[in-house]
Amino acid sequence: MIPLPGEDGALYQRDRTWHPPANTPGYKSTTFRAPKHPPLSLAQTRSELTGPTFGHGSLGPLDNDLIHNFSAEGGEAIGQRLIVYGQVLDENARPVRGTLVEFWQANAGGRYRHKREGYVAALDPNFGGCGRAITDDNGYYHFRTIKPGAYPWPNGGNDWRPAHIHFSVFGHAFAQRLITQMYFEGDPMIWQDPIALSIPDRAAVEQLIARLDRQNTTPMDSLAYRFDIVLRGRRSTLFENRSEGN
Amino acid sequence: MLNALPTLKETPSQTAGPYVHIGLTPGLEGMGGSNVPDLGSGPINAGNGQPITIAGCIFDGSAAPVGDAVVELWQADADGTHAEGWGRTAGAADGSFRFETIKPGRVLGPDGQPMAPHLTLWIVARGINVGLHTRLYFDDEGEANATDFILNRIMDSRRRKTLIAARSEVEGRPTYSLDIRLQGENETVFFDI
Numbered sequence: 001m002i003p004l005p006g007e008d009g010a011l012y013q014r015d016r017t018w019h020p021p022a023n024t025p026g027y028k029s030t031t032f033r034a035p036k037h038p039p040l041s042l043a044q045t046r047s048e049l050t051g052p053t054f055g056h057g058s059l060g061p062l063d064n065d066l067i068h069n070f071s072a073e074g075g076e077a078i079g080q081r082l083i084v085y086g087q088v089l090d091e092n093a094r095p096v097r098g099t100l101v102e103f104w105q106a107n108a109g110g111r112y113r114h115k116r117e118g119y120v121a122a123l124d125p126n127f128g129g130c131g132r133a134i135t136d137d138n139g140y141y142h143f144r145t146i147k148p149g150a151y152p153w154p155n156g157g158n159d160w161r162p163a164h165i166h167f168s169v170f171g172h173a174f175a176q177r178l179i180t181q182m183y184f185e186g187d188p189m190i191w192q193d194p195i196a197l198s199i200p201d202r203a204a205v206e207q208l209i210a211r212l213d214r215q216n217t218t219p220m221d222s223l224a225y226r227f228d229i230v231l232r233g234r235r236s237t238l239f240e241n242r243s244e245g246n
Numbered sequence: 247m248l249n250a251l252p253t254l255k256e257t258p259s260q261t262a263g264p265y266v267h268i269g270l271t272p273g274l275e276g277m278g279g280s281n282v283p284d285l286g287s288g289p290i291n292a293g294n295g296q297p298i299t300i301a302g303c304i305f306d307g308s309a310a311p312v313g314d315a316v317v318e319l320w321q322a323d324a325d326g327t328h329a330e331g332w333g334r335t336a337g338a339a340d341g342s343f344r345f346e347t348i349k350p351g352r353v354l355g356p357d358g359q360p361m362a363p364h365l366t367l368w369i370v371a372r373g374i375n376v377g378l379h380t381r382l383y384f385d386d387e388g389e390a391n392a393t394d395f396i397l398n399r400i401m402d403s404r405r406r407k408t409l410i411a412a413r414s415e416v417e418g419r420p421t422y423s424l425d426i427r428l429q430g431e432n433e434t435v436f437f438d439i
């Protein structure tokens with residue numbers, strides 16, 4: 001029997017040219033943290049092709065509502081209200097169901113709730129800045145939040161990050177583990193940002209830009225942005241000599 | 247001709263940034279809200295087995311400790327099957343991290359032979375553009391390590407020791423220690439898996 005593409009087997013090789021290289025001099029923190037040796041190609045085993053799973057029991061009821069999940073009773077975070085949603089797919093365009101998506105971000109002024117944060121913008125007492133969701137049967141996640149502000153950071157003399165939300169996604173194999181950042185459609189600062197531009201291919205940067213979605217915008221409440229995420233997919237294994245299935 | 251090409255491109259990675267602890271270990275950051283306790287905190291649930299401690303420290307290429315990392319661990323149970331053996335911890339300001347777990351069993355390797363017992367580690371931090379995958383092996387498994395398919399794939403045999411943790415006993419509990427060096431002399435072997 002010929003399995004469908006992606007039905008079984010190892011993951012497609014990661015296309016390293018689509019990702020940022022380890023050392024990107026425009027982003028100075030990579031200077032001493034980028035391994036000099038190329039990563040060693042490793043035949044995938046169950047140590048990489050399996051991964052942790054998370055049930056809905058690992059979520060709190062407000063985990064996907066950053067407007068309320070840190071606020072005082074009756075309070076709400078300040079800022080432009082958003083619904084951020086999207087579909088998690090694999091490279092074979094199949095939905096990745098039941099996987100954990102985590103997100104964290106600055107407040108509307110661009111300030112993180114972190115002890116080492118050095119930006120003078122005010123904290124919002126009603127905004128923490130992190131949450132999580134589990135994808136549904138079609139691979140969709142969604143959460144409510146406020147639009148994060150741009151913020152300055154110590155890299156060049158006067159570098160500012162474009163507004164962004166950090167994402168962490170698990171998939172079903174530890175080798176699919178991904179951390180990335182989501183940007184907002186139309187933001188000119190994306191193209192001046194040393195971190196976004198650590199990705200060499202402009203089309204790959206475009207893949208990180210969420211699209212304004214007026215259809216899912218809630219009148220008098222929230223704008224909607226759509227951000228789809230693609231994890232590595234499995235290739236078929238007709239002649240691969242594997243000792244056990246997965 | 248037999249493997250179809252993928253139809254979509256993987257979403258490109260970006261650094262986890264300096265505030266990754268907010269997102270992945272919010273309880274430690276005092277974020278409160280509904281995101282406590284932190285996922286993956288506490289002893290790792292890998293079934294019955296020999297209790298052990300994993301203790302490590304992460305250094306950059308200037309030998310400075312990496313104080314803002316998040317480390318995840320994924321491992322087999324003592325019988326060599328993967329079930330729930332996942333943990334996650336925030337690196338401390340001095341670069342250190344630790345896990346309480348049990349010693350894993352042997353997992354079949356690509357050649358159909360059992361690999362030596364090992365843990366899979368994944369490290370993200372500011373300045374790391376794509377999360378780093380590595381493994382931790384055990385120095386009291388010399389015989390198994392010598393025939394391990396993956397260790398033997400490391401052509402420069404001097405680099406194999408960067409994956410092998412040293413055993414000591416702390417109050418009767420085996421502790422395996424391994425430093426992770428992102429760059430420079432004794433740079434850890436990272437994998438493109």
Ligand SMILES: [Fe+2]
Nearest residue numbers: 161164166263
């Ligand atoms: Fe950020």
